[in-house]
Amino acid sequence: METNLTYEAAYKELAEIAREIENESVSVDILAEKVKRASELIDFCQTKLRATETEVNKIIKQMEG
Known part of the structure; x- marks a missing residue:
């Protein structure tokens, strides 16, 4: 997967x-x-979404604290 x-x-x-x-x-x-590439892209997107969710939750907790 490309780094950028x-x-x-x-x-x-x-x-x-x-x-x-x-x-x-x-x-x-x-x-x-194509199916293999799609699987890689799905994994990438899920990882990105989880990381974003974690970061947003962290920021929200800091704002509440």
Whole structure:
């Protein structure tokens, strides 16, 4: 996974992969590659969201304290 990948770019790429698969525009020869990449992007996005949630909760606790 690229070190400078942003959540927005990952989400956009994931949406494009989903669109390609739904429209059946992905050849069988590269379908496994697309699914693997989608899995990597999902993991990246989930990790980013969890980290953001943790940071926001930390800031909220500091503000309350």
